[in-house]
Amino acid sequence: MAFTTRPELAGTFGMVSTTHWIGAQAGMAMLERGGNAIDAAAAAGFALQAAEPQQNGPGGEMTLLVALPGAEPRVLCGQGPAPAAASVAGFRALGLDQVPGTGLLAAAIPGSTLAWLTLLADHGTLAFADVIGPALRVVEDGLPIGAGLALVLERMAPHFLAHWPSSAELYAPGGAPLPEGSLLRNPALARTWRRLVVAEARAAAAGAGRAEAIGAVVREWAEGFVAESIDAFCRIPQRDSSGRAHAGLLTADDLTAWRPHYEPTVSAEFRGWTVHKAAFWSQGPAFLQQLRILDAVPGFGEGALAPGTEGYVHTILEATKLALADRDAWYGDAPGVPADELLSPDYARTRARLIGDRASLEMRPGAPGGREPRLPDLSVRGAFDRAGLSGLGEPHAVRALLEADALPGPDGTARTDTVHIDVVDRWGTMVSAMPSGGWLSSSPVIPELGFPLGTRLQMAWLEEGLPNTLAPGRRPRTTLSPSLATRGGEAVLAFGSPGGDQQDQWQPHFFLDVALRGAGLQEAIDAPGFHSAHQPSSFYPHEALPGVALLEGRFAPDVVAALRRRGHRVAIAGDWEIGRLCAVSRDPGTGIMRAGANPRGMSGYAVGR
Structure with missing residues (x-):
């Protein structure tokens, strides 16, 4: 055990x-x-x-997934326009x-x-x-x-x-x-x-x-x-x-x-599971794109690409960059988002072929259905310039950025975070909420x-013609992204983590641990965390650290060294700093329910009987 x-x-x-x-x-x-x-x-x-008034409040917003017994999961949109x-x-x-x-x-x-x-x-x-x-x-x-x-x-x-x-x-x-x-x-x-x-x-x-x-x-x-x-x-x-x-x-x-209103989820299958997310007005489908891309990588989850190996971490980081580049080019609360193409297995295979042995230092959105991608102007602090790469992203810059995020500037800018809630009851109703x-x-x-x-x-962007351009009555593309998984049409797993742009990185990592190696909920929550800081932040002033990967200090030194040889700009966080996951599950056959909660931050807890 x-x-x-x-x-x-x-x-x-x-x-x-x-x-x-x-x-x-x-x-x-x-x-x-x-x-x-x-x-x-x-x-x-x-x-x-x-x-937790530093993490949420009555004047904020929420994305929520709910699965009622015998019904398909649905999204309750509490993201105001x-x-x-x-x-x-x-x-x-x-x-x-x-x-x-x-x-x-x-x-x-x-x-x-x-x-x-x-x-x-x-x-x-x-x-x-x-x-x-x-x-x-x-x-x-x-x-x-x-x-x-x-x-x-x-x-x-x-x-x-x-x-x-x-x-x-x-x-x-x-x-x-x-x-x-x-x-x-x-x-x-x-x-x-x-x-x-x-x-x-x-x-x-x-x-x-x-x-x-x-x-x-x-x-x-x-x-x-x-x-x-x-x-x-x-x-x-x-x-x-x-x-x-x-x-x-x-x-x-x-x-x-x-x-607020209800709407259908978007979903993707992965090796016997179906993962449900909010639609393309959120970043949630980036989770699904990552699953599709990873499933199209030959041998993913086995051998040299088994969980915990440097090949596994490298492949996930590269799939993440591809999915989030698509997010920045294609996602938003606007007509014409090529949803079906972005989630199609054929498109995922095309994207998976871009994953090589070396870390990419570029933003590489795809062309679903032959459409030409268009990124917003990423000429912001620490981000990609119009020519491609700003040059920032060395490991020493990562720690400085992390520390700066926690400190208010002279204008009072200071990032905090989010909260998460998962619940399952004896009747089989399941809720995953991200206020x-x-x-x-x-x-x-x-x-x-x-x-x-x-x-x-x-x-939202102040550039005309983008899927995420600011407009009256339009929802800004939110990072709020709870998750719910079904098997055989039954809701079996609700999970999520605060973390802004990292929500749909830490959550797939947790899910892959459960789906690929059968990890328990608490075991998967406790596993060493990592994420990419490559993409521009969704938050003002939209900075990025191209090529940077942040890993918890519990990763083996040989894994870190191998990732650096591949070209990842690896920075090491504390042993217990990455992720704030919560999760509950229910086995429809036995009625047994389980729960786990994140030890990082010394506040998350699960309760049940």
Whole structure:
């Protein structure tokens, strides 16, 4: 039996795995009171908004996959589109050539909270008041600040104090950031949630059923006091990563006009499994393209290309570069994305033939159906220049970039991350959810509501004619990418990891460990992580490190040396720094469920029985 950092859970009642123990416990509490996986996932989602405000918030967005017993998996899109006033011309008129990474201009319509409410109304069994209960206790009673949140607060406090006083009031009262171990309370957010609970109670008292009463909560958010407060706050210019203050574009009319919706998944088969993802408005199909390409490589998964070998890592890195180059050339919420061709086995074989013995240092999008690819202008910090390669990407530059990502610049730019939730219940319902955005470092806290807006529009380009060009009503191509796998038509595995552009690298690595060598969930989560930093980041300012591969320090020295001989610009991370995976599974034949959670970061946990 393989050694793991913690036991893989097993049982027949239900499993919850999330990136913070508060979310896992909140979800399990709903299962214990008779709720289903939908109730559990929603409770976990709201609890994570309270417990990890540096990773997500009520003003953010979400992509979610759900598989109900006997039904095909579906996507619930909680990724809001650009406001009606958002346009390339409008941003250009402000003297901007990129959407800022912070502030109000980059806010899409917030979709995470509405998506949870939609899912709960449609498929849950409990009231909103029940599922919001654990989250309310966190913001009212307080939660001790952990090391990760404390570090973000310390780094953001100067910017809060200088430019975002409403954030300073919550996170740096008295002029100093709240320290590790102190209690974080959020009375304004508690009042917001309490007003939503009252809306539900009034509807129920008037005779509305459970789903209709939750609908009243949706209207209070999208048409009532929440929408009005967001509209008013967006009229006040706020400092953003351009170094200037800009008002926002969101209006109450934008919130009123939009609702989350369900849509089919896209999927690909891999050796008896079918992996389901959100469609090409997300980066999710890049996972599927990697599987297709790898399956077309002769001998992949065996011999010199067996898991753990340098040939295996090299082949995955090269397949990743090809898939993500296609992402940047072809993916977006626009008509004409060549979806069928991008996922076809014939196209995958063509792409697989590009994988040689040496690491590629180029961006190589394909030509599906004979179409000519077009990349956005990648002449940004550390990225590819118009001639091909900027020259950055040496290992010493990687560590500098990683450290810079965690530090706010003079404009307050600082990256945090995302959260993830997987749930399966005894009836076979399975949920995989990736909420994110609305981080405390994204924009100022709205004083009346207790949370900031997101900045997902930074992922759209200010160049006309691209699939991911900014446009009113168009979703920015999101990195949020949960995963769900079926076998024989039954949902058997839900999994995911925060990590922006790395989400659809770390998740395939986990899946391949399970699919190729039969690893257990916790064993696959614990396996040494790696990823490519070759592609331009989806986040402002869209930097890249061509040819760079980042590996955890637990890789064998001979593997690292062999990869460097192949031309990979290898940089070594800490032994436990790469990935934040969660996973749950269910065997339809026995009903046995399992769960694992990531030890990295010291916050992820799985709960079940």
